[in-house]
Amino acid sequence: MLGMLRNISKLSNVLSLKKLTLPTSLRNNYTSSSEHHNNVTKYSPDSPSPKTSSRLSFLSLLLLSSFIPSLAHAEYGLNLTEGVTSVSRDIYGLHMIIFWVCVGIAVLVFGVMIWSMIFHRKSKGAVASNFHESTVVELIWTLVPLAILIAIAFPATKVLIDLENTDKADMTVKITGYQWKWQYEYMDNGVNFFSNLSKTSTDAMKDDNARANLPNYLLEVDKPLVLPINKKIRFLMTSNDVIHSWWVRDLGVKQDANPGFINDAWATIDKPGTYRGQCAELCGKDHGFMPIVVEAKSEADYKLWVDEQKAAQKAVEAASGKKWNKADLMAQGQKVYSTSCASCHGVTGGGIPGVFPALTASPIATGEMKAHIDIVLHGKSGTAMQAFKAQLSDSDLAAVITYERNALGNNKGDMVQPSTIKSAR
Ligand code: HEC
Numbered sequence: 001m002l003g004m005l006r007n008i009s010k011l012s013n014v015l016s017l018k019k020l021t022l023p024t025s026l027r028n029n030y031t032s033s034s035e036h037h038n039n040v041t042k043y044s045p046d047s048p049s050p051k052t053s054s055r056l057s058f059l060s061l062l063l064l065s066s067f068i069p070s071l072a073h074a075e076y077g078l079n080l081t082e083g084v085t086s087v088s089r090d091i092y093g094l095h096m097i098i099f100w101v102c103v104g105i106a107v108l109v110f111g112v113m114i115w116s117m118i119f120h121r122k123s124k125g126a127v128a129s130n131f132h133e134s135t136v137v138e139l140i141w142t143l144v145p146l147a148i149l150i151a152i153a154f155p156a157t158k159v160l161i162d163l164e165n166t167d168k169a170d171m172t173v174k175i176t177g178y179q180w181k182w183q184y185e186y187m188d189n190g191v192n193f194f195s196n197l198s199k200t201s202t203d204a205m206k207d208d209n210a211r212a213n214l215p216n217y218l219l220e221v222d223k224p225l226v227l228p229i230n231k232k233i234r235f236l237m238t239s240n241d242v243i244h245s246w247w248v249r250d251l252g253v254k255q256d257a258n259p260g261f262i263n264d265a266w267a268t269i270d271k272p273g274t275y276r277g278q279c280a281e282l283c284g285k286d287h288g289f290m291p292i293v294v295e296a297k298s299e300a301d302y303k304l305w306v307d308e309q310k311a312a313q314k315a316v317e318a319a320s321g322k323k324w325n326k327a328d329l330m331a332q333g334q335k336v337y338s339t340s341c342a343s344c345h346g347v348t349g350g351g352i353p354g355v356f357p358a359l360t361a362s363p364i365a366t367g368e369m370k371a372h373i374d375i376v377l378h379g380k381s382g383t384a385m386q387a388f389k390a391q392l393s394d395s396d397l398a399a400v401i402t403y404e405r406n407a408l409g410n411n412k413g414d415m416v417q418p419s420t421i422k423s424a425r
């Protein structure tokens with residue numbers, strides 16, 4: 001039963017990758033409620049969409065794709081992927097063992113059935129034997145399945161225990177889910193950053209041509225999680241708001257990120273490469289827009305990358321120390337706004353009425369500077385407005401606040417320096 005449920009949820013994951021899945025009525029709601037992703041899915045208004053028919057076609061699609069998985073997603077092929085970690089290979093191995101057990105049972109059961117139908121059919125004069133309550137038969141059909149289940153339980157338990165064993169890790173990365181991005185904190189060297197949907201994907205949402213030609217549409221981020229190969233990496237998962245789930249197929253890791261709890265998982269990657277994943281727990285409007293990209297590098301390349309990150313961190317600190325002119329603040333502010341704020345407040349500052357407030361003519365964004373800085377730094381608890389204090393540097397915060405006051409239809413004429421943000425923290 002559990003396995004079946006899991007398969008169904010896996011199937012819907014697979015389907016959602018392709019965007020074939022939402023019944024048109026739902027999809028319609030979705031796109032119309034989200035200004036930002038207005039053109040994500042093209043819906044043709046002349047196709048009828050009464051609730052039942054779309055639900056039926058959804059069901060038949062689900063059925064069809066379960067029989068022909070390759071149709072649902074070409075790259076998925078017919079079997080589970082083996083992945084690039086010991087964990088993913090263990091899972092694959094277990095899957096294959098159980099698959100062959102099932103094949104064995106199927107061949108045996110169907111073999112007996114087909115053989116009986118052919119060689120003991122009525123036209124051949126076969127007469128069915130007539131017996132009741134055979135203790136021997138009942139014992140056999142109870143004990144044989146029991147023995148099979150116990151035999152399967154051994155390898156399954158072994159893999160499960162191994163999956164959970166995060167002891168003796170070489171390094172630890174804390175992963176925090178946010179609506180709708182991931183934060184990666186390297187506990188051993190202090191590297192810490194946010195990973196957002198890439199700008200190429202955001203731009204392609206509004207442009208059919210660009211979307212068709214963009215490899216990895218919605219599966220690309222601005223800053224990937226970089227990891228060394230051949231090291232045991234422990235992941236700690238948690239969330240800042242709602243439940244997310246960090247899922248990277250090739251690593252064999254899929255772990256819920258719950259607010260207030262820490263879950264863990266681990267991976268030892270043995271091949272350099274780029275591995276992609278997604279949030280696998282419906283987490284709100286932009287659930288489909290918080291992909292995961294893992295870049296596995298050799299140990300030497302990883303060290304170089306860490307040094308680069310530390311140098312970049314110094315550069316950011318230096319930028320926050322200097323005095324900025326308004327044009328630079330506005331240019332930087334527009335960039336920060338489009339990656340960090342536009343998903344809720346809208347590209348043009350219109351927000352989504354009733355859900356996310358407009359910043360155009362907003363009493364806070366055009367009011368006193370202090371209150372404006374305060375809400376961006378500390379967020380507003382109990383609402384989707386998160387604290388950006390830890391997410392953005394002093395200069396990025398100064399830039400985006402200046403931008404909000406002098407763009408998006410506002411024209412306050414003032415600006416704020418990174419040093420002011422620093423003292424307001
Ligand atoms: C996940 C959605 C989300 C994101 C992302 C987001 N905000 Fe907000 N923001 C909200 C919500 C919801 C409110 C309203 C809070 C309330 O109920 O007062 C809000 C309120 C505000 C306000 C006050 C507006 C007013 O008139 O009440 C400002 C200013 C603001 N946000 C700035 C920003 C900035 C700057 C960013 C990016 C760095 C940002 N927000 C990102 C959801 C978001």
Ligand SMILES: [Cu+2]
Pocket residue numbers: 177243244245279280281282283287290
């Ligand atoms: Cu999520």
